[in-house]
Ligand code: ADP
Ligand code: ADP
Ligand code: ZN
């Protein structure tokens with residue numbers, strides 16, 4: 001049983017939550033006592049078990065109890081969590097989780113809708129807007145483009161009109177129909193079928209499209225008729241005509257569908273974002289002439305507030321909206337004589353309510369966002385802060401908020417605002433359980449729970465639970481080392497000298513305008529600045545796109561967009577590279593996106609390590625005797641996998657009144673392979689057992705296999721020795737995924753001249769993990785590469801060779817390079833908001 005230091009001074013706290021025997025994931029039968037109505041911070045290295053304790057146990061249990069109290073019907077509506085592995089928990093209040101969501105949100109939502117501010121703004125327009133003379137009052141719903149009452153009748157609330165033309169569906173009119181002139185038709189069999197139907201109908205499918213009579217072209221592309229005709233696949237046009245004459249029985253009867261009908265039908269009805277995207281390719285979109293992209297009907301747009309219609313107001317930064325509301329909220333406009341007194345009171349009350357809520361968002365450093373900004377374009381940290389703000393003004397009390405690294409994406413100056421917001425929730429009588437790595441947040445805790453000592457099986461114990469200063473005595477704690485050492489004592493280094501410069505000119509994107517920037521080559525550069533200052537626009541968008549374009553490399557598309565309509569027009573390549581490209585041969589982005597979306601991908605498959613393992617199995621005596629090749633040892637191939645679960649290892653069980661659950665496959669018991677395959681062993685382990693090894697264990701097991709060993713060594717170096725080789729991609733955190741990508745890169749032969757771009761790689765990493773990451777990045781630079789990192793962790797910034805500080809503020813108050821130079825120089829720039837925090841690291 002884990003040691004749990006008794007609370008030293010418990011009288012300051014109103015009550016405690018008591019956990020007995022927590023065994024979720026890697027937790028080792030943990031007992032824990034933590035105070036309510038306090039800020040409790042969970043610390044520990046990545047993979048130590050913090051989330052398993054805070055989310056997997058405490059939050060899951062609160063959720064389960066809540067669900068127990070509602071009807072089975074309501075239960076189905078909730079995303080249900082598994083019952084946590086724990087003996088008992090006492091004193092637990094109801095909980096609200098504010099977790100970082102990495103995948104793409106599937107629902108159409110915006111800043112206004114997730115914060116519910118849109119409802120209030122609609123109310124403001126409905127009840128307190130300025131109406132043109134003679135127009136009756138309009139209900140609040142009519143100010144939403146997503147309702148029939150509000151949607152512009154011309155574009156149905158889309159803001160754009162989609163249409164198909166001959167040019168859009170037949171991009172190359174020198175092709176014949178047989179050569180697929182009609183690109184918009186389905187590919188493969190579907191398109192062939194339409195062509196055969198046209199042959200039956202006597203159209204010439206072997207002359208260039210442009211030589212067909214216009215009347216025929218129009219009919220083929222645009223008709224709504226759907227004639228059904230006999231089809232003779234494989235016959236030439238002449239043979240077809242003969243067969244028709246002889247009334248030969250056809251292979252089947254085919255239904256004609258015009259290209260327009262096909263595209264519009266697919267667009268309107270498909271569930272697949274990919275198909276929708278394909279259809280969209282053949283459609284021209286233009287701004288709706290009626291609403292000019294504002295998506296609302298004219299009557300709704302005729303109502304104004306402070307001279308703006310609701311669409312214009314929704315496009316403004318929240319900070320500006322707050323400014324507009326101010327005079328109404330304080331009643332300052334009430335002095336104007338030409339206003340109706342009753343309406344002014346309504347106006348003031350709604351404006352004041354809205355202003356108060358906006359103030360919370362501004363405090364959290366989100367004033368640069370607009371209400372209409374769609375959530376897929378927000379970072380996970382921004383989304384979490386929006387949700388946090390919504391909680392702050394919902395005035396709940398007696399609730400536990402469980403948060404996952406709320407400081408992610410925050411500049412140290414924004415973190416101070418976050419701490420104030422958390423203090424506000426606490427004062428209102430709530431408890432806060434926060435998983436955090438940021439030392440500034442950890443220092444503010446009323447109570448610390450340090451989990452460790454290491455990750456995975458080497459973690460899962462509570463090393464310390466108590467007021468922060470008590471951690472100083474815990475020798476096994478990795479957190480202690482960072483918490484009680486002054487920042488400037490941690491680093492001494494001389495910045496490297498750049499080997500050249502990558503110069504960008506005329507950079508224009510989001511809040512960047514005609515920016516000139518120079519990135520040093522052959523060194524480690526960090527790009528800093530408050531949230532919203534333009535770091536990602538500069539680095540992850542423009543720099544990456546320009547370099548990729550020059551190298552002829554494809555920028556991986558944003559995968560699986562929820563809805564292609566939600567994507568703005570592809571941004572123009574605003575800017576150009578004017579020097580330095582000759583020193584870059586390759587661009588590599590290392591982000592936190594999952595390495596796969598299904599349990600079929602895992603670390604072993606992603607890194608390529610599994611290919612070598614499978615070859616070893618195929619080379620064993622038994623495999624050779626049975627003629628098993630390497631494919632036999634893949635759980636994605638029919639030959640060797642368990643057919644019952646198709647190699648997934650588990651099956652979905654449908655329950656009558658509950659959400660479906662995954663259960664281990666009853667045939668292979670989770671092994672994923674069939675019995676025959678599992679009979680083959682390599683050094684006494686079958687392939688499933690090898691997938692079950694941790695990286696550390698595999699490192700010993702494969703000691704004599706240099707190729708496999710090299711891959712395993714880098715995985716250990718980036719701090720992932722605790723992961724199992726076969727751990728499904730779906731169970732990995734963003735930070736783990738990122739380090740797997742980095743390790744995959746590092747095991748390649750290093751030729752130098754690569755440009756590595758990383759956006760906040762320290763998210764989810766304990767300071768000790770950050771050190772490991774830094775060592776890897778330094779290794780890349782030493783091998784002759786360039787590394788550019790968007791970063792808030794001042795430890796990393798101070799340890800870099802060059803800093804580009806963006807700002808000075810967020811949104812239209814940012815977008816400039818405030819300072820650029822080695823860390824020690826930037827630390828002295830007065831205008832830089834980063835400087836004071838960086839200065840702490842200078843001796
Ligand atoms: P932390 O929050 O400290 O980074 P976690 O609680 O996420 O750590 O993980 C603790 C251990 O549990 C790790 O070894 C991790 O790989 C494992 N783990 C996390 N999630 C799951 C899961 N869904 N299924 C199985 N193991 C998991
Ligand atoms: P940072 O990376 O420094 O937090 P960003 O580059 O993400 O800043 O944002 C800079 C500005 O550009 C902000 O005002 C932000 O709202 C805006 N912005 C960023 N991405 C988008 C986008 N996809 N669509 C519209 N505006 C965006
Ligand atoms: Zn319209």
Ligand code: ZN
Nearest residue numbers: 642645665668
């Ligand atoms: Zn199975």
